[in-house]
Amino acid sequence: MNEGPLGRLGLDDLPLTVFFGHPGLSEAIADGAGLLVIVAALGALLLLSIYRLWRPLWCEWLTSVDHRKIGIMYIAIGLLMLVRGVIEGVLMRINQAAAQGGGFLSPDHFAQLFSTHGTIMIFFVAMPFIVGFINCIVPLQIGARDMAFPVMNQISLAMTAAGASLIMISLVIGQFGTGGWTAYPPYTELAFSPGEGVDYWIWAVVISGLGSLMSGINFSVTIYKLRAPGMTFMRMPMFTWTALCTSILIVFAMPPVTVSSLMLAADRYLDFHFFTNDLGGNMMNYANLFWMFGHPEVYILILPAYGVFSEISATFAAKTLYGYRSLVIATMSIAVLSFTVWLHHFFTMGQGASVNAAFGVATMLIAIPTGVKVYDWMATLWRGRIRMRVPMIYLFGFFMLFTIGGMTGVLLANPTIDFQVHNSLFLVAHFHNVLIPGVLFGMLAGVHYWFPKVFGFRLDARWGARTAWLWIAGFSFAFLPLYALGLMGMPRRASMWDDPAFVPWLIVSGAGALVILLALVALCWTFVTSIRHREALAVPVGDPWDGRTLEWATPSPPPEWNFAIIPSVSARDPFYTEKAAGAFVAATFFGFAMVWHIGWLAAVSALGLVAGVIVLGSRETRHTVIPASDVARAENEWLRELNGAQGVTRDEEITAANRGLAAPDTLPGESRA
Amino acid sequence: MKGLLDPLGPVAASQQQHLLVVVVLTLVAVLPVLVGVPLIYWRYRRRNAAAYRPDWGFSPLVELMMWGVPLAIVVVLSWLLWQDTHRYAPEKPLGPTPLEIEVVGLNWKWLFLYPGERIASLGDLVIPAGQPVTLKLTSDTVMQSFMVPSLAGQLYAMPGMVTRLNLVASAPGTAVGRNMQYNGSGFSGQQFRVRILSEADYRRWSERAANSPVRLDKSTYNKLAASGSLAEATAIFSGEAGHRRPFPVPVEDANLFGKIVGRYHTGTPIAPEQQPGASAYTPVDDRL
Numbered sequence: 001m002n003e004g005p006l007g008r009l010g011l012d013d014l015p016l017t018v019f020f021g022h023p024g025l026s027e028a029i030a031d032g033a034g035l036l037v038i039v040a041a042l043g044a045l046l047l048l049s050i051y052r053l054w055r056p057l058w059c060e061w062l063t064s065v066d067h068r069k070i071g072i073m074y075i076a077i078g079l080l081m082l083v084r085g086v087i088e089g090v091l092m093r094i095n096q097a098a099a100q101g102g103g104f105l106s107p108d109h110f111a112q113l114f115s116t117h118g119t120i121m122i123f124f125v126a127m128p129f130i131v132g133f134i135n136c137i138v139p140l141q142i143g144a145r146d147m148a149f150p151v152m153n154q155i156s157l158a159m160t161a162a163g164a165s166l167i168m169i170s171l172v173i174g175q176f177g178t179g180g181w182t183a184y185p186p187y188t189e190l191a192f193s194p195g196e197g198v199d200y201w202i203w204a205v206v207i208s209g210l211g212s213l214m215s216g217i218n219f220s221v222t223i224y225k226l227r228a229p230g231m232t233f234m235r236m237p238m239f240t241w242t243a244l245c246t247s248i249l250i251v252f253a254m255p256p257v258t259v260s261s262l263m264l265a266a267d268r269y270l271d272f273h274f275f276t277n278d279l280g281g282n283m284m285n286y287a288n289l290f291w292m293f294g295h296p297e298v299y300i301l302i303l304p305a306y307g308v309f310s311e312i313s314a315t316f317a318a319k320t321l322y323g324y325r326s327l328v329i330a331t332m333s334i335a336v337l338s339f340t341v342w343l344h345h346f347f348t349m350g351q352g353a354s355v356n357a358a359f360g361v362a363t364m365l366i367a368i369p370t371g372v373k374v375y376d377w378m379a380t381l382w383r384g385r386i387r388m389r390v391p392m393i394y395l396f397g398f399f400m401l402f403t404i405g406g407m408t409g410v411l412l413a414n415p416t417i418d419f420q421v422h423n424s425l426f427l428v429a430h431f432h433n434v435l436i437p438g439v440l441f442g443m444l445a446g447v448h449y450w451f452p453k454v455f456g457f458r459l460d461a462r463w464g465a466r467t468a469w470l471w472i473a474g475f476s477f478a479f480l481p482l483y484a485l486g487l488m489g490m491p492r493r494a495s496m497w498d499d500p501a502f503v504p505w506l507i508v509s510g511a512g513a514l515v516i517l518l519a520l521v522a523l524c525w526t527f528v529t530s531i532r533h534r535e536a537l538a539v540p541v542g543d544p545w546d547g548r549t550l551e552w553a554t555p556s557p558p559p560e561w562n563f564a565i566i567p568s569v570s571a572r573d574p575f576y577t578e579k580a581a582g583a584f585v586a587a588t589f590f591g592f593a594m595v596w597h598i599g600w601l602a603a604v605s606a607l608g609l610v611a612g613v614i615v616l617g618s619r620e621t622r623h624t625v626i627p628a629s630d631v632a633r634a635e636n637e638w639l640r641e642l643n644g645a646q647g648v649t650r651d652e653e654i655t656a657a658n659r660g661l662a663a664p665d666t667l668p669g670e671s672r673a
Numbered sequence: 674m675k676g677l678l679d680p681l682g683p684v685a686a687s688q689q690q691h692l693l694v695v696v697v698l699t700l701v702a703v704l705p706v707l708v709g710v711p712l713i714y715w716r717y718r719r720r721n722a723a724a725y726r727p728d729w730g731f732s733p734l735v736e737l738m739m740w741g742v743p744l745a746i747v748v749v750l751s752w753l754l755w756q757d758t759h760r761y762a763p764e765k766p767l768g769p770t771p772l773e774i775e776v777v778g779l780n781w782k783w784l785f786l787y788p789g790e791r792i793a794s795l796g797d798l799v800i801p802a803g804q805p806v807t808l809k810l811t812s813d814t815v816m817q818s819f820m821v822p823s824l825a826g827q828l829y830a831m832p833g834m835v836t837r838l839n840l841v842a843s844a845p846g847t848a849v850g851r852n853m854q855y856n857g858s859g860f861s862g863q864q865f866r867v868r869i870l871s872e873a874d875y876r877r878w879s880e881r882a883a884n885s886p887v888r889l890d891k892s893t894y895n896k897l898a899a900s901g902s903l904a905e906a907t908a909i910f911s912g913e914a915g916h917r918r919p920f921p922v923p924v925e926d927a928n929l930f931g932k933i934v935g936r937y938h939t940g941t942p943i944a945p946e947q948q949p950g951a952s953a954y955t956p957v958d959d960r961l
Contacts, residue, residue, distance in 0.1 A: 107858035180855060186832065187815040187856060191943075191951040277832040278943040283816055284831070317717070320730040326739065348818060349829050350836035353762035360758060361751040371702055371743040378709055379735060383726040385719040392714075399710040407699045410750065414695060416688045416757045419826025420677045423818055423853035487677055489822045491853045494861040650719065667722050 007598035008196070013174040026106040029091070034172040065150035066560050067135045068454060070157050074132030075447070077164055081124040084168075086520045088117040090513040093478060097510030099496040100503065110495035111178035112197070116167060118181025119201060122297065123208055124164045126435070129443045130304040131160070131215050134243045136454050138219065140551035141237045143228025145562050148221040152214050155613075158584035159211025163204040165584075166591045170200040174595070177201040180493065182290055183264065185275035185283045190268050196595050202265050203591035209258045216250025219243060228550075228563075234328070237549040238321060241328055242307030245335040249300045252339065257293035260286055269594075284349060291342035299338040302434065303331060305442025306373055309398060312391040312449050313377045315545050317384025318650070318665055323376040330369035330376075337366045347415040348422050356415040363413035370406060374399070385667075387650055389545075390464035394445035397472040398437050405433030408483065426486020432479045441471065444523070451530075452544045452660070456556045457537040461654040463526040470519035477512025481505040539660030540638075541645045545653065546662035555638040556660055561631060582612055681823040681869065682842045684761045688826060691757050698750055702743050763828050764837045768805035771839065774798070775930040776810045778817035778830040778852065780900035780950040781859030786930050792882040792921040793889040795910070796865045796903040799921075801875035802845045808838040811934050813898055814950025818854035821867055827853050833937030842869040856950070859902055882921040886912050890925035895956040898949035932961045 015034025048054055061069055092113050095103040105113070135153070139146055147153045170176040177197035179188040183205075188198045223244045227236070236244075264286070266272040273279040275286045314321040321327070343351070343359040377395070386392065408430040411417050421427060444467075452458045485505050490497060530537060542556040554562060586609040593602035647663030648655075680686040717723050759765075775786040776798075785794045798821070800806050810819050810830035820827035825840035848867040852860065870878060887893065887910045897906050910919040926932070936943070945953035947960060 107861060111855065111858070178855075178857075184816065184854075191945040191948045191953070192815055192857070194945075194952060277937050277948065279940070282833075318719075319727045322730050323736065323739070324730065326736060346829070348827050349831075350764065350834075352764060353759045356762075357755045357758040360754045364747045364750055364754065367702075368740065368743040368747055372739045374706055375735075375739040378706065378713060379732075379739075381713045381717060383724050383729060384717050385725055386714060386717050387719050388714075396710065396714060399706060403703050403706045407696070407703050410699050411692060411695050414691060414750075414754050414757070416754075416761060416826075417692050417695065419763070419828070420685070420688050420692075420822055422827060423820075489677070489820075489849075489851075491851065491861075493855040496861045667719070 003597055005598070005600070007593070007596040009173070009596045009598065013196075015172055024106070025104045026109045029105070030109055030112075037168055037171050065146065065154055067139050067147050067150070067153065068558065070153055071132040071135030071137075072454065073157055074128040074135060074160065077161060078125050078128035078132060078443075081120050081128070081164055081167075083520065083524075085117055085120040085125055086516060088113045088120070090517050092117065093510050093513035095495065096497075097506045099494075099506075100500070101498055102496045105495060107495045108178060111180075111493070112176045114493055115178055115180050115183075115197075115201065116170070116176050119204065120167060121435070122181060122301075123205060124160070124167060126301045126439050126443075127208070127212055128160055128164075129439075130246065130301060131156070131212065133304055133308075133443065133446055133450070134215075134219055134246070137450060137551060138223065138240050138243050139226070140453070140554060140558060140562060141240045141549050142223060142226065142231050143550055143563055144222060144226035147218050148226055149218050153218050155583050156211040156214040156218065159214070159587055160208045161584050162587035162591060163208025163211070165588045166200055166204040166207070166595070169588075169592060170197075170595075174200070182294070183261075184290075185264060185267070185286050186277050186281075188264060189276050191276070198264075198268065199595040202261050202268075203594050206258055206261050206265070207587050207591050209254050209261070212250055213254040213258070216247045216254065219247035220251060223247070231550075234325075237307075238310035238324070238327055238331075239304070239307035239549075241331055242303040242310075245331050246300050246303045249296045249303070249335055249338065253293045253296035253300065255293075256289045257297075260289035260293075263289075265594075284346075287346050287349065288342070291345040292339075294345060295342040296338045298431075298434070299334055301439045302442075303334065305439045305446075306331065308391075308442045308446040308449065309377055309395055310380075311549065312395060312445055313380040315449070315547055316387050316389055316392045316395075317381045318387075318546065319380060319384040320548075321376075322379035322382075323372075326372055327376050330372045333369040334366060337362065337369070341366065344413060344418070347418045353415075360413050360415050364410060367406060367410050367413075374403065374406075385650075385665075387653065389654070390448040390459070390461060390468055391445035393465055393468035393472075394441040394448075397468065397475075398441045398445075401437035401472070401475060402434060402441075404480075405430060405437065408433065421486050423492055424486035425482040425490045425492055428492045429479050429482035429486060432475075432482075436471075436475045436479070441468075444468070444471070449545065450551075452537075452539045453542065453551055453554075453556050453558070455534075456540060457530065457534040458539060458544055458654070458658070459530045460526055460533065460537070463522060463529055467519055467522040467526055470515060470522055474512050474515030474517075474519050478509050478516055479512070481509045481512075485509075536656040539658060541642050541660035542638075543662050544658050544660045546650060546665060555641075559631075559634050561626060583609060586612065677822050677826075679823055681844070681846050681848055682825070682840055684767075684825040684840050685823055687757065687761055691753070694753060695750060698746055702746055761825075763825065763839060765839055766805060766807055767839050767841045771805040771807040772801065773807050773809065774800070776808050776819060776830065777930065777933055778810070778812035778814065778819065779898055779906075780814045780857055781852070781863040782901075782903040782906050783819070783850075783852070783863075783865045784897065786924060787879065787921070788927065788930070790879045790882070790921075791924045791927055792879055793924045794920040794922075795897070795906055797918070797920055798850060798865055798867045799875065799878055800842060800867070800869055801872050802842050802869045804872070805839065805841045808840070809930070810836045810838060811930070813933050813936075814900075814948075815856045816854055817852045817856055817863075819850070820853045821848060821850035823848040824867070829854065833934060835934055845869050845871050845874075857900065859900065862902060865903070879921060882923045885910075885919065885922045887919065888923045888925055889929070891961050894929065895949075895960055899954055899956050900950055900952070929961070936961065 015031040095105045174196045183201050263274040267274050267276055273281040275281050275283045310321055341359055341363040344363045347356050412430060448459050448464050485502055490502055539556050542554055543552040586605045589605035590602055645659045645661040647661045648658045649663050650665050652658055677689055680689050773788055777784040782796050785798050812830040812832045817830045818827045819830050824842060825838055828836050828838045846869050850865050850867050852863040893909055896909050910922055945951040946955050948954055
């Protein structure tokens with residue numbers, strides 16, 4: 001590293017191309033985005049100062065080891081990054097709709113957009129969402145006070161936040177990579193991508209990947225060890241089951257991507273030749289390692305969504321979940337099978353017919369347990385009493401759309417068909433078709449379902465429903481046309497094209513993207529209007545939906561100790577946790593320094609990070625005892641509220657009368673049992 | 674390019690056929706959901722006061738159907754998958770003496786070498802109708818994906834390695850092929866023409882090389898390998914007259930393809946200045 005004290009960082013890496021020549025629409029968009037990040041960050045700092053929120057932010061949130069607060073912060077990161085990811089996606093769809101013979105975005109800018117969009121949506125939207133949900137809900141569902149390793153939980157959050165920060169910083173300082181979210185070498189090797197872009201990708205993925213790995217360990221230990229007495233495996237709620245399977249998948253699937261990314265880093269920084277063209281390097285090894293992570297990853301994301309659908313289908317049909325045992329077996333089968341199919345991501349690499357066929361068959365096998373799960377939810381609704389609440393709208397969208405995505409997945413499992421549609425918009429349509437109606441709809445359904453549990457008030461049902469329908473419509477218009485385009489041979493990642501037959505499909509798709517943008521705005525408005533009317537929406541007693549699992553037996557929001565009746569107290573240590581918050585700073589600086597080759601800063605922050613972990617790990621555990629009287633007082637207050645509350649029927653579920661106490665449910669005219 | 678929807682040879686036709694069969698068979702499992710879900714949502718809406726069995730959570734018969742039907746479909750599909758994957762495996766020649774064509778992926782164009790005729794063509798794949806063809810694919814830059822949808826689908830072309838894609842065209846016609854794997858700013862335009870000629874026309878086409886004033890040698894290849902569009906690369910061969918279609922041209926070195934593949938196996942590092950496709954690449958006459 002023979003650069004100056006700031007490495008290779010220079011003035012022209014700032015979003016100021018307007019002043020440095022070659023201004024155009026594409027550059028203006030990039031600069032505008034960078035400046036927007038700066039303005040938003042300054043605005044946030046200003047608001048925090050005006051409302052004197054620094055102290056509460058630091059004391060009650062950033063240094064908290066409460067699983068619920070950590071979960072909320074994860075989901076907040078996910079929502080924030082979702083905004084950027086959606087805007088990028090819309091920009092790409094609009095550009096493609098207008099790109100006959102050349103769009104308004106330069107090819108390089110377009111490539112950065114699809115690279116950040118994919119990286120953000122997988123690593124910094126979907127992952128924080130599911131990790132956040134597991135954090136918020138699982139301890140409540142299994143009757144635990146907190147995660148098994150609360151401090152490690154916080155370090156995981158710090159790592160994820162550091163990775164997300166690097167991606168946001170790349171918008172302001174320098175460029176992001178153009179190698180897509182998979183960063184396939186040799187394109188991402190130094191010879192072909194000499195800038196800082198790929199390095200941003202590497203360190204964002206490595207740092208947040210370590211965080212996810214720790215989350216996986218934490219969740220699985222929690223579920224194995226901290227279940228309340230009597231909570232046997234076959235009594236665990238389905239969401240907890242899916243969380244367990246996901247955690248196991250994380251533990252086994254994150255290391256390959258961390259390793260492959262670090263190997264790529266070794267190629268780029270230390271002149272290794274793992275994946276280079278020359279000296280025995282081979283990019284096929286990268287593809288293998290990456291998808292050994294990449295395929296289980298999609299199940300890491302979808303399984304918790306399946307868990308959400310299991311919970312809401314039973315609750316909102318007021319029925320017991322159909323086929324619990326089948327669902328458990330199916331979930332586990334999917335988890336195991338997900339490790340046997342990664343090669344289908346590169347049927348086109350020339351490994352021969354028998355290898356391809358074997359992996360194709362393995363891929364199709366996953367369709368069996370997945371089909372079983374869908375049928376199980378249908379059976380759950382059958383002969384139920386279905387209330388069309390917001391989560392049920394998302395479930396409806398999931399049923400109707402995800403099934404199509406599953407069908408195209410079976411198509412893609414056939415090597416002969418994959419040869420035709422691999423790398424085309426058909427593939428893009430397929431994975432959006434499983435990720436949006438599957439993961440995103442599941443997560444948004446979960447937000448509506450558990451929001452009152454976590455925050456103590458319901459989300460506005462009317463705006464929630466509008467948002468859900470907008471998502472369903474937006475998805476359908478934006479992505480279903482891409483199937484047709486893919487069959488016509490249109491490649492993914494193309495910033496321009498010249499076949500007039502593409503025009504109508506791309507215009508519909510672009511219009512659909514705008515509807516998705518509306519859905520995003522409606523989602524934000526749902527939160528705003530609900531916070532404004534939180535008094536009317538409050539459900540302090542804690543059971544607004546006539547829920548069926550343990551988390552609904554607590555107040556909303558639940559106290560830090562979750563359950564007063566378990567006669568022990570929670571371990572917590574604020575001193576440690578301030579160190580853990582420092583991990584975020586150290587990890588972010590480390591990533592940034594590595595990207596820009598600022599040697600001294602990388603060394604200092606790495607030392608800080610390592611020293612911090614050693615100090616954290618070598619201290620004796622200290623418990624802070626919450627006095628029993630505090631717990632008793634809060635518990636009594638809740639009981640008083642509970643006794644004073646009026647139980648509501650399901651007809652009054654989305655009215656202000658619902659304070660979170662469910663009355664035995666009857667239909668009008670039916671006598672109460 | 675309406676590739677898969679408009680097949681010009683038996684491989685793509687079989688892929689299209691397979692696609693339709695899989696769609697139909699999968700619909701057996703999918704249609705009950707697409708039809709059943711709206712019916713269930715409507716019939717069992719809370720206000721309808723239809724039958725209500727809140728504790729019903731298991732039925733052996735339903736379980737059998739749920740697991741059995743998808744399993745049966747997957748067994749049939751797997752059988753078809755196994756057969757089809759082997760019948761038209763890309764590496765399997767489609768006749769006893771296929772015409773061999775060597776394909777080199779570059780930034781952002783495709784070079785076709787005809788070792789039998791010792792001629793080369795750029796961005797214009799010409800094949801005789803009815804004659805099985807073996808395409809030997811490599812790349813002299815990053816990984817690319819070679820695709821002719823109306824004939825055979827795609828296969829990766831990777832530096833230092835050779836993959837084989839076999840195809841045959843049924844009748845004379847034209848098609849479009851392209852690179853499907855993102856490889857930089859010129860990716861979107863990296864298409865090529867495919868012309869399927871009769872036996873006689875093909876021979877006439879290949880003989881045109883004899884009159885060409887320029888040829889493909891080390892010097893022109895190294896220039897050609899620099900990143901740029903097909904038009905820019907074609908200009909290298911257009912000569913003074915500015916021919917728009919200067920191909921085919923004669924090839925100086927019969928083993929050019931072998932050298933392109935072999936350059937990555939010499940045990941010596943390739944500096945970015947020597948690596949085609951790298952931003953630092955500078956063409957030097959006598960490399961390779």
